[in-house]
Amino acid sequence: MNAIVTENLHIYYRSSHVIKEINLKIPEKRVFAIMGPSGCGKSTFLRALNRLLELNESARVKGDIRLYGKSIFEMNPVEVRKRIGMVFQQVNPFPHLSVFDNVAIGLRLNRVLKSKKEIMERVKWALKKSALWDEVKDRLEAPATSLSGGQQQRLCIARALALKPEVILMDEPTANLDPVATEKIEDLIYELKRDYTIVIVTHSPSQAARVSDYVAFLYMGELIEVGEVEQIFENPREKLTERYLTGRIG
Numbered sequence: 001m002n003a004i005v006t007e008n009l010h011i012y013y014r015s016s017h018v019i020k021e022i023n024l025k026i027p028e029k030r031v032f033a034i035m036g037p038s039g040c041g042k043s044t045f046l047r048a049l050n051r052l053l054e055l056n057e058s059a060r061v062k063g064d065i066r067l068y069g070k071s072i073f074e075m076n077p078v079e080v081r082k083r084i085g086m087v088f089q090q091v092n093p094f095p096h097l098s099v100f101d102n103v104a105i106g107l108r109l110n111r112v113l114k115s116k117k118e119i120m121e122r123v124k125w126a127l128k129k130s131a132l133w134d135e136v137k138d139r140l141e142a143p144a145t146s147l148s149g150g151q152q153q154r155l156c157i158a159r160a161l162a163l164k165p166e167v168i169l170m171d172e173p174t175a176n177l178d179p180v181a182t183e184k185i186e187d188l189i190y191e192l193k194r195d196y197t198i199v200i201v202t203h204s205p206s207q208a209a210r211v212s213d214y215v216a217f218l219y220m221g222e223l224i225e226v227g228e229v230e231q232i233f234e235n236p237r238e239k240l241t242e243r244y245l246t247g248r249i250g
């Protein structure tokens with residue numbers, strides 16, 4: 001079953017046409033990578049999927065995006081973002097909040113859970129799910145900024161998971177992390193796909209090859225090729241894909 005389907009999707013920043021006629025089917029409970037050179041529109045595409053893009057006044061979306069068959073433009077945007085969570089390239093926990101409160105804040109603001117006990121349990125669950133619990137269980141009241149960069153990114157993943165989304169969008173989640181922290185996040189992505197649909201943006205073909213089941217290759221706003229990871233890497237149909245994978249463009 002497809003979690004997300006885009007239909008004839010076009011995106012403009014004022015008169016600049018940055019996403020052109022993209023039709024994609026994103027299957028549920030798989031890792032789907034959006035790969036392509038800098039400026040090809042990966043982040044713009046990703047942000048459209050949970051209606052975060054519309055917070056940017058110059059952006060305009062044409063076409064449709066369906067979440068389990070229903071247009072996200074017919075849903076409340078807050079509901080869309082609850083069902084489709086996001087993790088960013090800039091590791092961005094709330095610096096003035098504790099580890100615990102960083103995970104609990106979405107639950108409190110959205111009034112998802114009311115009792116302290118329920119919130120406690122959900123925070124613990126999300127920290128376990130993001131492979132962080134053992135490292136932070138004795139310092140839940142410490143500021144988030146006292147964690148390492150990799151731990152802070154897993155905290156951001158826990159914050160997204162706490163709302164029990166169905167889809168998690170990740171925009172270059174390891175771009176600012178060292179190789180050890182990157183490997184932990186990649187292992188975590190592998191674990192999470194049992195329960196979640198993950199759409200990850202990366203400009204690194206090797207990361208796409210390591211973590212994903214499906215890859216879409218974008219170039220200058222166009223979808224050049226999409227397929228299973230083995231097919232794309234071992235037997236690309238398009239010359240442009242092959243040139244990108246062999247480092248001759250991008």
Ligand SMILES: Nc1ncnc2c1ncn2[C@@H]1O[C@H](COP(=O)(O)OP(=O)(O)OP(=O)(O)O)[C@@H](O)[C@H]1O
Pocket residue numbers: 013016018036037038039040041042043044045056058203
């Ligand atoms: N707020 C904006 N206003 C106008 N143009 C924008 C805006 N944000 C991005 N763009 C332009 O849209 C195009 C796509 O940008 P986008 O950030 O989506 O690409 P990307 O593939 O994610 O790049 P990178 O890998 O460098 O992050 C680029 O030409 C960029 O300059």
